[in-house]
Amino acid sequence: MKELLYQRIARVITGQIKNGVYVTGDKLPSLRTVCDEFGVSMNTSVQAYLELEKNGLIISRPQSGFYVTFKPGRLKSPKVSRPVISPGSESVGGLIAKVYQSLNDKEVTRFSLGVPENELLPIAKLNKSLVEAMRSLSGGGTAYDEIQGNYKLRRDVAKYAYNWGGTLTADDIVTTFGAMNSIALALMSLTERGDVIAVESPVYFGILQLAESLGLQVLELPTHPRTGVDPDALKAVVQKIKVCLLVSNFNNPLGSCMPDEHKREVVLLLSENGVPLIEDDLYGDVYFGNTRPKPCKAFDEAGTVLWCGSVSKTLAPGYRVGWIAPGKFKEKIVHQKLIHTVSTTSLTQEAIANFLEVGKYEQHLRYLRNHLHGNSLQFIRAIGDYFPEEIRVTDPQGGFMLWLELNKKINTNELYERAMRQNISIAPGRMFSLQEQFTNCLRLSYGQIWNERIEDKLSVLGKIIKGMM
The missing domain is CATH 1.10.10.10 (Winged helix-like DNA-binding domain superfamily/Winged helix DNA-binding domain)
Incomplete structure (x- = not known):
């Protein structure tokens, strides 16, 4: 032919x-x-x-x-996690503190930090938005805001939810100090000490630390590196848990994204069993495809999904602006917010609202997504070039993270120590579980501007790993 x-x-x-x-x-x-x-x-x-x-x-x-996007065929995906289906108790607070003790050291290439580099953020535009907020707010932003939060921001978040089919109103939303504050308010509202909560495995270490501080038992569920938590595994334990907490879209650290059918199945399962779902949708806007993935909240008909979001990973990490759409638990969330913070910072919330209102946010997101997708491809290519043959690495379709699975002989706690001698910081896999697992895994963030220095550091990291074998 x-x-x-x-x-x-x-x-x-x-x-x-x-x-x-x-x-x-x-x-x-x-x-x-x-x-x-x-x-x-x-x-x-x-x-x-x-x-x-x-x-x-x-x-x-x-x-x-x-x-x-072509990648060497030898680069396989990490295996599905297989945690013990019982609450873990191996605290990793010491390891987390060690990894983040040099947070502001400019000499360190920080593959461990899951936020975008300053060069990827519209700082000049944010500064203008902050000045506008000072001029427009009563007292230049010094007055208390209403307990539920800045009305303009709540309205704009509700409008933006139409991107994934949300039908929220400003009254459905409570503003918070970032997504972790949203999750904290939700857990404090819905649980008591000794209760069991279900999460993905591996899971963001901040969630583990928060659960520990509240005296909660954490049940880690098998999780696929591409499709997320196993709905059948959740079904098997649903009678034992008080709350389920999932990072449904491009989660940290795996980068997995639950398919819509899994989200719908999970929401229905939990709703039928009277188990609330706290959904951290922090990374949903950082997608590499043509459309934003829906959150579980899109399938919530009973008001049992508490949808949490923030601009901390996309726009302004230090502003600490977040929100929660708590469904039928709104009264409890507002009460907890009143007890713990009285109100949130009016100035930064007004500034972010201004940014959302004039369409600058979507313009910035397009720029950010293009850079991060390019970074993820460059990182994967470099890992294929410089790391050992048997390396396994995720292929995320959004977010900031790569999850790597190394030879069982490699302990990534030791790898962290060796890498730091070369001013390279990684996040050892053991940080992301309360069980003795993932000791041969690590998380790398690709939130930096790609350049020769980043490639050189990945080359050095690959040599260190090969040397440990």
């Missing part, structure tokens, strides 16, 4: 990708350039790139172009 022109162009570019002319994360020539180089029409160029996209070699980013 005669090869069509667009197929020939796709074959040529495929060869360039597989031979390393273009590597993972590289931007391909524009469609117009392909037209000029091959002497073809725009339609033929488009067909060639669609063929490459269909074969999983490239991906299109809106308003940015086409990028190589």
